[in-house]
Amino acid sequence: MAPGLQCGNRVKANAVTVLGARRAGSVFGPWAKQKEVHGYIVEVVGCGRGRKLKVKWDECDGVFILAPRALQLDDTASLEDSDEDTHSDTDAESDSESEDNLGVPEPAEEVESDLLKPHGTNWEVKPDGVVVDYFQGSQSMFKFIWDSENPDGHKNPYDYFCLMFPMSDVPDWIEKTNSRLSELKRRPLSTAEYFRFWGVILAISIGSEKNRRAYWMEESEGESARLFQPPAFGSRFGMGLRRFEDILRCLCFGDDDPTDRWGPIRPLIKALNRRRQEKVIPSYILVEDELMSSWISRKQDRTTDGIPHLTKIIRKPKGVGTEVKCIADGVTGIMLQLEVCEGKEAESRKKWSHLPSGTAQTLRLTEHWHNSERIVIGDSAFSSVTTAIECYKCGLFYTGVLKTASREYPRDYLNDTSKYTSRGDHICLMSTIDGCSLIALGWKDKTVKTFVSTCGTTLPGKPHQKHRYSHSGAIITTEVQRPQLASQYFSAAGKIDTHNHLRQGLLGVEEAWGTQTWWHRLVATMFGVTVVDAMLSYNYEQNASLSVTEFASNLAMLLIFNQLDGHDVEEGRRRSSDFLQSPVALVPVQFSAHPLRRLSQLKAYDGTKGSKEVEVRPAGNVTVSNKAGRGITVYDLFYCRGGLVLAMGAMWVVVAAARGAAGEVVVGALVSVPVVGLVLVSAVLLLLLLEVGAALLLLLLLLVAAGAALLLLLVAAALLLLAVGAVLLLLLAADGRGAALHLAAVAGAA
16 A cells, blocks of 8 residues: 555556456456556545545546555656656657556466466366376275174174274273272272263263253152153163262373373373274275364363363354364265364474475374375365375375465466356366376366366266255256266265264264363263264164164163173172172152151252252162262251251250259159160161261260260259258258247247
8 A cells, every 4th residue: 555645646456456356357367366457546535544545447447446555556657747847758758658558468378377387386288188097096995893703793883882982991091080089989980880971971962951960850759640751860770960970070081191281182082093093994085174172161271271272163063162183984984083283382293294284184194094095085274286295205195175275286277267168167287296297177166166186087977966946846956067086076075074963963972061171072072973983884884874863872772781790799899890780779859848758758859959869779878969069967967867866866955954954853864864875776877877977977966965965964963952952041041030939939928
C-alpha cells in the first residue's frame, strides 16, 4: 500500500484482487494471477480507517471501489511536475509509448512455460496420459497371524478383540494398577476382573443413560410394574459401582516420569502399534490420515496437570483435543500405526524431523513397511513432491491430493479451468526428480482436484457415481468419468474417516467415559479404536455384516462373563490372581429420617444429595461409603446397625442418672449390669459385621459412654450422702430443741 494516495494518482493492483478470480481468469487467461492492471484514482470516499478509493482502470470498463491497502503507486507512469519542461520530445514520445503499452498481456507461450517450471522443476505435458503403471508389486491380500492354538476354528468377537488388544502387556498393567489399589487399601485386581471392567465400559458406551451411576440402580420393592427396568449392573455383572470407580481411578499403563508429560498414555499407544505389527499383514494399499480425541476441560494445556498439547481443527466435527496421525489398511480400514501430535518442540526431536512435517510423519508411520513396494494414500496434510520422492527412496509408492504444499508442483497450471471442457476431463504432466518419475494429475469434477503420484495410470477407471433426488422423490444416478489413478485414490482415501465415524459417532466411548483426566480421554479413544478394529476384522474374515452396536453388545457380554477366573485362595485370603466367584450385589439406597429401618425397606438411589451406596457382599460383610468415597463416620454408623447400640447406651445413661438423682443407687447399678453386657456383645458382633477400624471406633465411643455413666453414678452417690447428712443434722437439731423445752416446763412446774 502506498501512503497518501490522492485523486489523480496513477495506481496498479493485481488483476485477481480487482476483478475476482473467475472474471480475471476469463479476461486474462491462465496468467491472471501474475497480471497487473493500471489506472488512476477518480474519487476518495470516506476518511480514516474506513477510507475507500474509486479507481478507473485502463484494461477494463467501469469504476471499482477498493481499499487503499490493495493499491500501489504506479511509478512507471508518474510524471514529476518540476521536470515536465526539461523533457525532450523523444523522451515524451517514449513515455507516451510506454504508457500506451501498459497492460498489454505477455505472450501465452511464455506464461505457460513459466507455469510448467515451478521453482525450476520442468514438467512435461502428456497429451496421451500415462498408460504403463510403475507399480509392479503384488496386490497382497490382508490377513492375520493367529496363534498355533486352533487357528482355523470358529472365532467369536472376543477372539478378535484379543487379537487387536495388546494381551502380552496386560499382566504388567494389572500389576501397576494393583499397586495403586493397594495404596487405597482396596483388594487387588485379577485378570478376569480387568477384562470385566472393560466389558462394563463397553456396555456403558452403548447404553442410553446420561448418568453413569444410573447403570447401577437396582429395582426396589413396590416398583416391579415400571415400564423400563433398571440396568442393575451390580447384581447382573458382578462389579459394584464403588469397585468400578476404584479401578477407573487407579488405572495405570506406565511408570510416572516427570520428564515425559505424555508418559501416562505412551506405553498404551506403543503396545497397540506393536500388536498390529505382530498380528496384522496389511494389503498392498496403506492410507494415512488423522483422528481427533475430543477434549474440552477447565484445565488448559498451560497447567502442570493439564493436557500437554491441544490442537484445534475447525473443519472437524469435534476439532478441539488431541490430534493423532494414523495409518490404516486400505482394504479393511483397520488401524495399523498411531502417532500423537505432541507439539512443535517434541516433533523436532523425532526421526526425520529435518524433512517437512507431513513427509516426516509419513515416513515414521510407514517405517515398518519400508521396501515392501506398497502404495501409500495420503491427503493434503501429508502430500507434497518431497513426500512422494522420499517414499520412493524408502521402497514405497505414493499417491496423494495436493492443495497447499505446491513447491516444485505445477498447481497453477492444473487449476486453470479453461483447460477442461467438461466434468470428468483430466490433464497429465510428468517430471523426473532424483531418479523418481512423478505424475501430476488434474481431474475436473465440480472443482479441479490435483494429485501427485509415483504410480498409477490415466486409463479410464471406475466412474464416480453421484446420487441425487428428483422433485418426485426418485433417485437419479449420474456418473463422472475419472482416470484409474484418481479412482484408486478415492477407493481407499475414506477408510479412516469411516473408522472415525464408527468410533465417535456410533460407539461413543469418549462421551460415555466422563472424566476430568486428559489421558483417560485418550485411553477411551484407544479403546474405541481397538473395538472398531476388532469389528472390522470380524466382518472381513467371517464374511459378516454386524454393525458396531451389535458387535459391541456381543463383545461386552463376552468380556463381562469371561472364563479367565481362577482360584488361588490360601488361608482364607484372596490374592491378585483370585477372581470373586460370588457376584457382588450393589444396592444403591437413600437413607431417610428413620435410622432403624431395614435395608430392604429403603428407597432406590435417585441421584439426589444425601444418598449413600451400600455394597453388600454375600458373606454378610457390609461396607458403607458415601459418593465421594470417604471412610465410615459416626453419622454413617448411626444410620447402620451401630445406631441401635448407641441408642440403648444413651437410654441407659438417662435412666441411671434419673434413678441416681432420686437416691436409688442400688437399682441403677442392677440395671447397668445387663446393659453393659449388651454393649460388649454388640461390640463383638460389630467386629464380625463391620470393618475392624469402624468397630474399634464404636467400641471407644461405648467405653466413653460407660465412663460417663459411672461418673454420673458417683455424683449421684455423693449427692445422696450429702442429703443423708443433712437429714441427720436436722434430726439432731430437732432433738436438742425438744430437750430444752422439756427442761423449761419442768422448771416452771417446780
